[in-house]
Amino acid sequence: MTTLTSDKVITFDSDDRDSIQDPPRDGLVITLYIANYFVRRILVDNGSSVNIIQLETLKRMNIPQMEITSKSTVLVGFSGEAKNTVGEITLPVYVEGVNSIQRFCVMDSLSCYNTILGRPWIHDMKAIP
Template identity: 65%
Template structure:
């Protein structure tokens, strides 16, 4: 499994530069107030013993789900907490009959876990529906072959207040 992470081409500074700057400033952080959140009962996700039947090595498999994205039922969506961006394949958008004119041309370079660089075609805002929650997310469009139609990274995970 590859992990996508933004590099210096995206944010302007490298990880080591950011870490060095943080150490040099050493600013005391004020204590944050604790946030509490209660979810309605229908938002609970429960697992039973039958869910363990086909798992050979628990807790080592990727979280692959199916959701409504842009009003289409999309399969093979990887929820990847190692990815700093949300990604969709250009081919998936075409199969969803979303026009390429809806893609905002924004050239970016995404750097993978092994150091390989992939350029984006652009970005698009898509509606993602999950159990009563509709939310719009910025998704980078790539024209590459991957095993997944969509990769939902930390931006989506954090917006959903989820723990994969």
């Protein structure tokens, strides 16, 4: 795993604000390489205590279901609904020269995001969203 150095800084400038409402109401949705696949619609959510990836996303990445560790966990959403996970999987995540290995809870449910990167990933990146 590569560590962050002081010369690697990812920032946004005023040009990045052109299509954003003021005050911003949109979540931070990004695209990254996960397990050597270009994954779109990734929500960076500092309110999430886990990283989440959709089972359908793993299928589209051609990752066999046997790679998922069977471990059902109950996750409680913002509205209070509880959902069980299918299991867990560990995948590499690449961000601008930094590789990290992340554990994801696998969900088999509809979502407008392919992946949610929560506090475990945010803290590993030493990022402030």
